[in-house]
Amino acid sequence: MCQTASLKGKVAIITGASSGIGTAIARRLASDGCAVVVSARRAERLNALASELTAAGGQALAVPADVSDAQQMQALADQTVAEFGRIDIMVNNAGFGFIKPFMESTLAEINSQIDVNFKGVCFGSMAVLPTMDKQQSGTIINIGSIASIRHWSHLAVYAAAKHAVLGFSRSLYEEVRTKGIRVSVICPAAVNTEFLDVAGLTNPPWPAADMIQSEDVAELVMTCINMPKNVSLDTMVLWPTCQSSQ
Numbered sequence: 565m566c567q568t569a570s571l572k573g574k575v576a577i578i579t580g581a582s583s584g585i586g587t588a589i590a591r592r593l594a595s596d597g598c599a600v601v602v603s604a605r606r607a608e609r610l611n612a613l614a615s616e617l618t619a620a621g622g623q624a625l626a627v628p629a630d631v632s633d634a635q636q637m638q639a640l641a642d643q644t645v646a647e648f649g650r651i652d653i654m655v656n657n658a659g660f661g662f663i664k665p666f667m668e669s670t671l672a673e674i675n676s677q678i679d680v681n682f683k684g685v686c687f688g689s690m691a692v693l694p695t696m697d698k699q700q701s702g703t704i705i706n707i708g709s710i711a712s713i714r715h716w717s718h719l720a721v722y723a724a725a726k727h728a729v730l731g732f733s734r735s736l737y738e739e740v741r742t743k744g745i746r747v748s749v750i751c752p753a754a755v756n757t758e759f760l761d762v763a764g765l766t767n768p769p770w771p772a773a774d775m776i777q778s779e780d781v782a783e784l785v786m787t788c789i790n791m792p793k794n795v796s797l798d799t800m801v802l803w804p805t806c807q808s809s810q
């Protein structure tokens with residue numbers, strides 16, 4: 565356990581915690597004393613992560629849920645409050661994309677990318693906001709993408725969904741900032757995770773070690789949380805130096 569334990573007494577939900585960035589965020593927050601509720605669809609991975617964090621002296625609960633189902637997201641928030649009594653941090657991180665020409669996309673691929681990447685963020689936020697409103701405090705951190713601010717061929721639907729995440733987050737912030745609730749968006753470029761395999765990019769043009777690492781994103785999540793409570797970070801863009809930002 566980290567000696568400073570700056571997040572002792574805080575409670576976080578992390579979606580997409582069964583892999584990559586979500587797992588790293590859960591580990592980082594737990595190492596600072598935060599109670600973490602780890603969520604995704606693959607229960608075995610979540611249980612293994614929760615056991616690892618608990619064995620290291622942390623507090624962790626695994627709650628399987630599909631972010632594209634509003635009722636499951638509400639149940640996730642309800643279970644968190646029942647177990648830990650509050651929700652301080654919501655990291656809407658679950659997401660995926662398919663890299664393929666739009667004209668070859670199926671209806672199912674279009675719908676699922678919107679449902680998970682965009683509606684998942686809405687449903688996650690909707691589920692935790694009443695609790696944060698009651699507390700008059702909370703931090704929502706949404707994992708967008710470089711595709712939230714750029715356009716890319718063969719990623720049209722994913723980019724649209726991630727643009728929506730940014731528009732939603734900034735607009736929501738204006739609604740909730742006077743309630744002590746902050747909303748931030750982190751927009752990474754290439755991160756070394758399973759995302760690229762799922763997307764169909766089997767041979768990324770960069771060495772894995774040169775890409776952004778999940779732990780780098782987790783560090784930025786910590787920065788958002790640890791800002792003075794009257795300061796909200798808006799949109800943060802991360803590039804690995806191996807990838808051109810032009």
Ligand SMILES: NC(=O)c1ccc[n+]([C@@H]2O[C@H](COP(=O)([O-])OP(=O)(O)OC[C@H]3O[C@@H](n4cnc5c(N)ncnc54)[C@H](OP(=O)(O)O)[C@@H]3O)[C@@H](O)[C@H]2O)c1
Pocket residue numbers: 579580581582583584585586603604605606607629630631632657658659660661680707708709710751752753754755756757758759760762
């Ligand atoms: N890696 C990159 O280059 C990159 C760049 C920019 C942005 N991002 C964003 O970063 C976030 C995390 O991705 P990652 O890179 O860590 O990829 P990853 O390792 O593939 O992790 C994706 C996570 O999302 C979860 N997930 C997918 N569909 C879900 C659903 N319907 N309900 C609940 N959870 C679901 C997966 O868990 P289950 O399969 O167990 O449900 C998994 O835990 C995503 O939003 C992604 O768009 C990634």
